[in-house]
Each structure stands twice: as C-alpha cells, then as structure tokens.
Amino acid sequence: MKLWGGRFTKKTDEQVEAYTASIFFDQELYREDILGSLAHVTMLGRCGILPPEDVEAIKAGLKKVREKLERGEASFSVEHEDVHLNIEKLLIDEIGPVGGKLHTGRSRNDQVALDMRLYLRARVVELVRGLANLQAALLDKAKAHPDAVMPGYTHLQRAQPILFAHHLLAYVAMFQRDVERLIDGWKRINVLPLGAGALAGTTFPIDRRYVAELLRFDDVAPNSLDAVSDRDFVVEFTAAAALAMAHLSRLCEELVLWTSAEFSFVELDDAFCTGSSIMPQKKNPDVAELVRGKTGRVYGHLVGLLTVLKGLPLAYNKDLQEDKEGMFDTVKTLQGALDLMAPMIATMKVNEARMAEAVRRDFSNATDLADYLVRKGLPFRQAHEVVGRTVLYCLQQGKVLLDLTLDEFCQFCDRIEADVYDALAIERVVAARNSLGGTAPEQVRWQIGLFEEKLAAT
C-alpha cells in the first residue's frame, strides 16, 4: 500500500513506479533525512503540535531505523519511491501508526531540499580539506626544489625560464580560489528550507528558527515557494567543482606531458601508475589521465542541472528529482581526484637536471638580450629586431646565445659588451624577474609564505 494511496483506485504501473522512483540513488541521503526528521519532530513537540510521548516514540523509532539501516538490517523498496517515504514506512513498521505523525506540517518538497543542504554542507567541508591537502603537497614540493629552473611556456613553445616552484605555485593559487569559492557557496547552502511545506507554508504553529538552531543553519529561507524550488546552491557548488576539476585537469595534462620521454621532467611513483597488457616497458600516468577525463562529467552535471532549472514554473516540480545524481557524482568525482592527487604529487620525483638542461639549450633568454640592449640605450622594438636576427643566426649555426663569441654578438649590435654573458646566464635571467609575483627566488619565497598563511587559515 502506497503512503499516498488513498485517492487512487488502481495500482501504479510497474514501469511508472520504477521510472518515477529515486530510491536507487537518493538512499545516499538517509542519514540526512533522519537527522532532519529528528529535528522536525523535536520542534513539533516543543511547539505543542505533538504530545511528548509521540515525540519520544518517533525519535526512538527513527534512531532504531537508522541503526538497522547502518547494520544492513533494513532495506528500501521501489514501491515506496524515495528515501523520504521509505524511511517513513520503516518508521511506521517499527513503531506503528504513531509514526505517521512525523510528517505533520511537512512535505517531501521542503524535506528533500533540507536533505540536499545537509548533505552538501558536510561534503563541502571535506572537499575543502581535500583541496588544502593538495595545496600542502604542492607547497612542500615547491619548497623541496627551491632552485630548480625549468622552461616556462607560452603556446607550449619555450618562452622564458622560470622556477619549477613558481610553476607549482600557480596551481596552489588556482586551488586557493577553489577553496574560497566553495566556502563562499557554503553560506548559501546553510539556509533552512524546512517549514516551507509543500509550497505555501503550513497551518501548524511551527517554529522554523528553532529547527534552524537545532540543525545549525545560519538562516531560514524567507519565501516558501523559493525554499522548495531553489537549487541555486547545487548549481553554485557544481560550478565551483567544475572549475576545481578544470584546474586539476590542467595540472594532470602537464603531468602527462612531463612524464613522457620527450619531457622527462618528473617521474610518478610506481604506486600511482599502471602498466600495459601488451607493452612490457610501459608505465602509464593513468590517474592523471582519468582525472582529466572525469572533468567532463562534472561539466556535464553543471549544464544538466542548469537545463533542468531553466523554464521550471514555481514551485516544486518532479524535474527537480534530477538534481541528485549529478550532485552525488560531482562530490565523488572531485573528492576522488583530490584524494589521489595529493599523494601523487607528494611522491613525484623531480628531474632537476633534465629541466635545467632544457633551459640551457634553448632561446628562453632571448628576451633578456633584448632587455640588455634596452639598458644600453636601444629602443625595445629595435632591440627585438636585433635579437631576432641573432637568434636566426644561432639557429643556422646550431648554437644558442651563450655559445656566441663577443665578435659574433657585435656583428648584430656594437653596444654588446662582455657583461652580456652574465646578463644571459640562466640563474641571472630568473633572478632578474623580481617584479611582484614574478619568478625570481625572492618573489617565489614571498608566495610560499603567503599561501602557507592562507592554508593555515583554511
């Protein structure tokens, strides 16, 4: 018998039952659902809506149901559609018809919104912790290789030498914004929808602020129609998660490149790689590839949810049931990636010699020759032209700038003197970029201190 069966004369078509049910996935919310019900019934008692003996019976019953579910001694059925009705049914089975009083002054519409918020606000805390762990791993790696120089790229062409630590800190900065975005969104998650009823409020003298206090919500949703149909908090969360995945994916793309024989800048620990079923020599960066690959599903969930919301009339519509799987999967996808990325970075070996070699045999100090000429009085545009011709000459001779003799340099510009070799030395080139936020060791040290402070405050 359905809990809402009174008005019906026929049994629900089996396929309809399966199609409209959400229990297959929303059972994930059973703890939140019971927690919310405990607060609701406590309030019903305090407001004199239910007598104390009923409240006690319901509370004890809910706890019993929770225990049974935790021990796998109770199970859900598709007949009861979703987690809310299933738990109500289990409660009634446990304590009899008095269990039917729990739903007084409440609807599944405000109940489900509450469950989603309870679920998400706890998960956001875990995700922030995951991001912070990854930031810590990146910071440690940066500190372990304070002088390592690598080519910096634009267009994936070598551009200017940078500190490897500077490159890692770029990701620390991205993840810092992700942390801040998640924490900011938390404020809008942590608002109580319960008490909105189905859509218009309730005739019972409920106390929403008391429920908010019990469940530690900062505020109460002020409009009942909005309270039951608002999923902005899930959109915001998914958008923040999508960006975090984008950042992870970019880092992973670099790890995939860097672990290739062509780069060989880093080596991932064996424990974080997998082999090939046919090629015995292979060691593949599967985790990095999968994180990159899984980014797409989080983007999909974001667009999916925005599309569900678009054009929905007020207030609750069954379409909203489509909000859950994407949210659960987003949480799991991001958490799963973070849990692996932190130890993968921590155990990664950095090939400092290989990165330094890459910088020594290229033209990433060409800008510095132009800057040198500017200091000798040439307009920058003219200096650019001179250096361009010098580079072309080097390419034809199979040399790099530091291979040229002073005579060769002077063929291109007679202002060049012996101090040019010092100006073009890689360590000098890096140290010279000492503008705020630049790659010079002093700036990188400053960044490390800054992000360590932020991390400590997270």
Ligand code: ARG
């Ligand atoms: N399973 C539903 C959902 O996830 C719960 C709310 C259902 N409300 C209703 N009146 N059908 O959205």
